[in-house]
Amino acid sequence: MPRYEIHVTYKKGIFDPPGATAERALQNLGYGEVNSVKIGKYVQLDVAEGTDEARVREMCDKLLANPVIEDYRVELVEEA
Amino acid sequence: MRFGVVRFPGSNCEQDVIHAVRHLGLEADYIWHGDTDLGGFDAIVLPGGFSYGDYIRCGAVARFSPVMAEVVRFAEAGGPVMGICNGFQILTEAHLLPGALLRNVGLKFICHSQLLRVEKSVCQWLDLPEGTVVDIPVNHNEGNYICDPETLARLQDNGQIVVRYCEVDGSVKADSAPNGALDNIAGICNERGNVFGLMPHPERVVDPMCSGTDGVAFFTSIVERLASV
Numbered sequence: 001m002p003r004y005e006i007h008v009t010y011k012k013g014i015f016d017p018p019g020a021t022a023e024r025a026l027q028n029l030g031y032g033e034v035n036s037v038k039i040g041k042y043v044q045l046d047v048a049e050g051t052d053e054a055r056v057r058e059m060c061d062k063l064l065a066n067p068v069i070e071d072y073r074v075e076l077v078e079e080a
Numbered sequence: 081m082r083f084g085v086v087r088f089p090g091s092n093c094e095q096d097v098i099h100a101v102r103h104l105g106l107e108a109d110y111i112w113h114g115d116t117d118l119g120g121f122d123a124i125v126l127p128g129g130f131s132y133g134d135y136i137r138c139g140a141v142a143r144f145s146p147v148m149a150e151v152v153r154f155a156e157a158g159g160p161v162m163g164i165c166n167g168f169q170i171l172t173e174a175h176l177l178p179g180a181l182l183r184n185v186g187l188k189f190i191c192h193s194q195l196l197r198v199e200k201s202v203c204q205w206l207d208l209p210e211g212t213v214v215d216i217p218v219n220h221n222e223g224n225y226i227c228d229p230e231t232l233a234r235l236q237d238n239g240q241i242v243v244r245y246c247e248v249d250g251s252v253k254a255d256s257a258p259n260g261a262l263d264n265i266a267g268i269c270n271e272r273g274n275v276f277g278l279m280p281h282p283e284r285v286v287d288p289m290c291s292g293t294d295g296v297a298f299f300t301s302i303v304e305r306l307a308s309v
Binding site (some may be wrong): 014017046064066069 | 135136140141144172173178179180182183184185186187224226227280
């Protein structure tokens with residue numbers, strides 16, 4: 001069964017409040033080397049054989065990501 | 081004049097809207113999210129709450145509720161639609177309004193009364209003079225409005241910014257927004273003015289027994305407008 005992994009992150013330039021908070025928290029904990037933290041979402045999608053990436057990207061555009069604010073990356077991690 | 085209030089799984093302000101509208105002597109009733117017709121209502125309100133537990137993104141699932149196809153058709157035909165709080169988030173997800181609502185800056189759920197400045201806009205839902213300051217409660221975690229610079233310019237040029245977060249004297253400062261919203265935007269409408277979305281809750285300040293009446297105009301303006309057409 002093909003498995004796709006999807007990472008959804010904010011588009012460049014969109015302020016990410018949870019990321020910014022984690023960034024400050026890490027720096028406060030003494031991790032001064034931290035320059036930037038971005039927090040996104042991970043989706044694991046098991047689909048029927050023959051489901052291609054175009055179809056998965058359609059799912060992302062429609063529901064899993066909001067193209068107004070988010071980018072996503074789709075990766076096929078297990079072949080059929 | 082009948083208001084239809086859509087009830088999604090996880091809505092929690094629909095009774096407040098019904099109470100507010102009926103308190104004003106107008107008719108209101110519920111619309112179930114699974115319905116596929118709007119029952120002949122004259123105006124539609126998408127209430128606040130946490131539809132579908134806010135999963136994926138606020139409003140992302142509700143926008144595919146069966147009734148939403150009808151709400152989109154109604155709005156595109158010029159029918160008045162107002163989205164309050166989660167309703168506003170649903171309207172952006174449904175692309176009836178531009179932009180999106182992110183987590184509040186500071187990650188704090190905010191719940192307090194909030195001053196808003198009424199802007200000069202084409203909004204059919206609010207007929208108050210420009211510069212009027214109203215006190216309307218906010219109650220949300222994702223009210224941080226954002227859109228790209230071109231969209232913001234369009235909103236400004238077309239008079240689509242309806243209310244902004246403001247100070248006591250009505251001035252709008254860089255940090256007037258309690259949630260980080262771009263340009264202090266609390267509510268916007270579409271180009272035609274019939275679709276209106278806002279984060280604050282006007283339905284909570286309609287009955288004087290509940291802390292004020294500044295929300296009344298958010299329901300009566302559209303009634304007067306429809307009556308005069």
